[in-house]
Each structure stands twice: as structure tokens, then as C-alpha cells.
Amino acid sequence: MRYSPGSLVIVVSASAADRDRFVTRVFEEQGAVLGLDKLRTMLAGRVDEAALDATAQQLLEKTVTSRLDKGEAVVLVASTLDPEEREPYLRLAHKSRRPRHLILIETAKDKVEEEQLPVLNELRRQLDAGELGAEGFQTAMRLGGNTVTELKRIVFRPAPKDDD
Secondary structure: OOOOOOOOEEEEEEOOOOOOHHHHEEEEOOOHEOOHHHHHHHOOOOOOOHHHHHHHHHHHHHHHHHHHHHHHHHEOOOOOOOOHHHHHHHHHHOOOOOOOEEEEEEOHHHHOHHHHHHHHHHHHHHHHOOHHHHOOOEEEEEOOOOHHOOOOOEEEEOOOOOOO
């Protein structure tokens, strides 16, 4: 699968483990993969525990802004299913005129916490109805079952030129 260089791809799932496994396995450019969980882990022990979340959030916003401004790809691993988490990054990508995409990784029912179910169902409904454009996405896809494992690689490259 191919996205344009400089794209913002936001990956969401009700299961952090399934989401992380997918992102690690399929994205060729691992340096583009960012997220609060990853930054918290990197900052742990280096930043006061009380300031950890705020510092990770600031670093994430700064890094995403910098990469988008330079035309570099960003894979944002969302910590939640909430649109409020995605919104600031969609604004940054829009401001930089970067393509914006969402990938929803489906997971087994037993991995979905009960309080996540209404938000997940609304996201599924919006995706299936093609309504995520109103949130700022240009494309959105839902991957589940065998489709998650069949997808081998996601790259950020221009489309090949036709040799007509």
C-alpha cells in the first residue's frame, strides 16, 4: 500500500497491542511513527513524573509540526478513539497542506472495553458512511480479520509513472 510522501496517517484501534503490532509490522518508515505512548516511554526517567504527560504532548506536537512543515510523513499512533485527540494534528496537516488519512484496526470484541464501545461504534458508522471527510480526512479505511495480516507493507512514495 502506498501513501504520498509527507502524508499524515492516523492509526486508531480499541486494542493498543493490535494497533502497535500492526504499525511496527507494516510501516516501512519507522522513524515516521509517533505517539504519546512512545514518547512517554522515551521520556520516562528523564523528566519529572508530574511533567511527563505535558512534556510528551508538547514534544509530540512539536515533532509532528516539524515533520509536516518539512514535507515528511507522520504516522500518528492514537492513544484513544476520540476525535478530540486527532483534531489538532489534522489541523496541523491541513495548515501544511499535507494529505490526511485514517486507518482503523479492528480487534476482537473481548479486547474492547465497554466504555470504548459507543465511541468505536460511532467511528465505524462515520467511516462506513464516508463522513470522516468532515473531520478532515481525505481517506479512511477499516482493516479487520485477515485483511490486517494480509497487508504486508505501507510506504510513503509517489505513485509510479506510466511508461506509455
